[in-house]
Amino acid sequence: MSVTPETPIIPKVKRDAILNVLSKGFHIDKRPLYSYRNIEIVKNVAPNADSSVLVKLGHTQVLAGIKLEIGQPFPDNPDEGVLIVNAEYVPAASPSFEPGPPDENAIELARVIDRSLREPRVVALDKLAIIPGKKVWVIWLDIYILDHDGNLVDASMIGAMLALAQLKLPRIDVDPNTGEIKIDKSQRETPLPLNRYVATVTVYKIEDILLIDPTAEEEAMATASITMAITEEGNIGGIQKRGLGYFEEKEFDRIVEISLSKGKELIELIKQYTK
């Protein structure tokens, strides 16, 4: 059952202060409404992973990691590799996160990231078959929220994209007689084949004000948000509205405009870090 979450109580003075600066076009931390906080990337934080990236978006911290396996393809796509995305809200990240299996928020996050990668065909899964129909690369992309200070989707997507872009496939040897596959993880040459880069831009609504990248405090005041996955080519590769509120029909031109321009910015940033 999906249950209305409890809205955090924000003292009225704080609320008024936030609304006051927002109405003047700024976040509570003095950035303009349509700018991201400082983004810091730390690569290879978990050397045992096949690829790992820590993303710091302001005080939000997200850790994305990949484990590669050789497995069976899905029966409906026998010649393609497999990508599986999972997300977990670690209880260390916020007093409101509880231990236990992923809840609806974590599942939704994982599915939004998954769709934003799958539909624009970010990973060239068709190039990941080892023995078509039998053995393919399986990419387990796991996202852990380590510290929650708002805008988890965009931070997670940056992490997911960078973890994929950095991934190098290990050398494999296929025994022609037995069909047995040996992986040599000490030798990595081929980068994971990617078709394009994608970033998500989440536009939040507080009263009538649209903004991006809120802090947790601001996010708690937002009535709704809309995440758009933007591709390198400037197309929309996925959308998800979340929250108890709504968007007006006439707000969409602005939302698309913000998402396209900020998405482009994020993709450029992601590309810089992959160099």
Place this chain on the structure above:
Amino acid sequence: MKREKPQLIINGRRLDGRAPQDLRPIKIEVGVLKNADGSAIVEIGNTKVLAAVYGPREVVPKHQEQIDRAIIRCRYRMLSFSTPGERKSPAPSRREIELSKVIREALEPAILSYQFPRTAIDIYVEVINADGGTRTAGITAASLALADAGIPMLDLVAAVAVGKVNGVIVLDLNEVEDMYGEADMPVAAMPSLKRITMLQLNGVLTPDEFRQALALALDGINRIYQLQKDALRRKYVEASE
């Protein structure tokens, strides 16, 4: 077997004979269950979805209670035999968990939940037969069930999916179009207020296609809205005459 992409639009007509902007035939009935406070069944083409509402009622477990409003609880699920092919496991899938949340959030903006503090309004959406558009039919049915339960709302919520199939923007995708099409975009709105309460996109659209798709969805939603009102009138106005 590799999926072969079938031709879904031939001479401007879809496989079931519809034009791109056509809805499938819709049948709506309100008040179909005896015990539920409100209920409705929506059939759209071969998709058939039942929604039931209980409440406002006492919150069990009590710790879920909120002092200033009613909580909305929603469960979307597909009956084990509702899909073509194999039996669906009755254990909740990740998709069903996400859709329960998405449907709840599509209805929350319409419900005047602050009129019923410390209570729960429970919404159950059961997919009886699935042929594309089950979440949207579920939302359309659930908002009628809420109205049937006498729960005050700002407006009904109506929903429909739009998408891109063989390069054409089409309304109300069925299962085959959803599976082989390029994009599927479910939309829910409160039609009189022009407020969009759900929007998802699974697929790739250009910004122009997105605008066109959204406009087509809202047009379809308006048509479904009229049918919703007709269904409510059939139960309440004609019955009292």
